[in-house]
Amino acid sequence: xxxxxxxxxxxxxxxxxxxxxxxxxxxxxxxxxxxxxxxxxxxxxxxxxxxxxxxxxxxxxxxxxxxxxxxxxxxxxxxxxxxxxxxxxxxxxxxxxxxxxxxxxxxxxxxxxx
Amino acid sequence: xxxxxxxxxxxxxxxxxxxxxxxxxxxxxxxxxxxxxxxxxxxxxxxxxxxxxxxxxxxxxxxxxxxxxxxxxxxxxxxxxxxxxxxxxxxxxxxxxxxxxxxxxxxxxxxxx
Numbered sequence: 001x002x003x004x005x006x007x008x009x010x011x012x013x014x015x016x017x018x019x020x021x022x023x024x025x026x027x028x029x030x031x032x033x034x035x036x037x038x039x040x041x042x043x044x045x046x047x048x049x050x051x052x053x054x055x056x057x058x059x060x061x062x063x064x065x066x067x068x069x070x071x072x073x074x075x076x077x078x079x080x081x082x083x084x085x086x087x088x089x090x091x092x093x094x095x096x097x098x099x100x101x102x103x104x105x106x107x108x109x110x111x112x113x114x
Numbered sequence: 115x116x117x118x119x120x121x122x123x124x125x126x127x128x129x130x131x132x133x134x135x136x137x138x139x140x141x142x143x144x145x146x147x148x149x150x151x152x153x154x155x156x157x158x159x160x161x162x163x164x165x166x167x168x169x170x171x172x173x174x175x176x177x178x179x180x181x182x183x184x185x186x187x188x189x190x191x192x193x194x195x196x197x198x199x200x201x202x203x204x205x206x207x208x209x210x211x212x213x214x215x216x217x218x219x220x221x222x223x224x225x226x227x
Contacts, residue, residue, distance in 0.1 A: 032213060043116055044204065044218040090157060094213045101170050102147075102213055106156035 002027045004093050006105035013081055014113045021076040021108050023065075023091030033074040034092040034102075035065055044090065050074065061085070083114045117141065118219035120205050126225045132193040135222045139186055139207030145169065146188040147208070147216060148180055152201040163188055164211040192224070200226045 007022040025031065035047040048059025055067040065076045074091060091105040117140035127133055139146050148160040150173075159172035163182035174180075177195075182188040192199060202223050206216035 034215075036218075043118075043220045044206075045116065046215050049215060101162075101172055102159055102216075104149075104157040104159070 002093065002095055002101075002103050004091055004103050004105040006089075006091055006108050008108045009106070010109045010111070012111045012113065015083055016080050019076070019078040019081045019085070019110070021089055021091075021110070023074045023076065023105060025072050025074070025091075025093040025103075027072075027093065027095045030096040032094040032096055033065075033067060034094075035059065035063070035074070035076050036090045036092060036104075037087045038090070038107075039087045047076070047089070081110075081112050083112045086110060086112045116217040116219065118205060118207050118217050120203075120219040120222050122222060123220065124223050124225075126227065127195060128227055129195055129197060131195050131226075132191065133195065133224065135190040135192070135203050135205075135224075137188045137190070137205030137207075137219060139188070139205075140217050143207035143209050143217070144186065145208045145211055146182055146186070147206040148174075148188070148190050149204040149206065150201045151204060151221070155201075157204075160190070169211055195226045197226050200224055 003026045005024045033050040036044045037047045038044045048057050050057045050067045058064045088107045090107045094102045119138045121136045144165045147162045151157045160174040162170040177193050180190045202221045204221045205219045208216050
């Protein structure tokens with residue numbers, strides 16, 4: 001069965017620190033990959049997505065993610081975080097040649113200290 | 115504001131009861147997805163409807179059912195409620211039947227006492 005692992009459940013950083021949130025999935029076929037963010041009290045919204053092409057994907061608010069097929073990974077990065085990045089981040093995977101189900105990771109709570 | 119609306123925002127009910135959650139997708143979106151978010155299970159995909167037809171099924175219990183109406187709004191029916199059904203239920207919509215960017219609603223928080 002497909003699964004998505006987000007290794008860090010809770011991350012605390014100071015402003016201006018660099019961020020990398022891990023995401024690994026278990027599926028050997030073609031995948032679509034997503035990162036969603038949920039700011040406190042708000043709905044989930046898309047940060048970035050990978051469907052094909054350049055494995056380095058740039059999203060909103062200075063976030064980027066790199067798809068490394070050989071490692072089944074899609075880690076999220078930001079060179080310098082801000083207090084406003086405090087949120088919960090979800091990685092999600094869709095196995096394209098299977099069905100339209102999307103599997104979400106359990107999320108990583110990011111807390112940025114001012 | 116994603117353009118997806120969900121009602122009610124909060125729902126408190128007792129075990130054994132039945133509730134209906136409502137979702138209106140963004141204008142023009144044909145697909146509606148339902149998710150359950152709980153502390154222990156995380157965000158779980160329940161079911162997807164596309165243009166009125168069931169398209170994909172996830173971890174949806176038999177006590178739960180959903181439908182999408184001709185005007186494309188959707189309802190999630192939860193019956194014989196148990197304490198463990200307490201969760202945040204999200205609806206999302208997307209333009210087509212193929213999985214692409216989903217636009218999430220604000221969610222309905224269900225508390226079963």
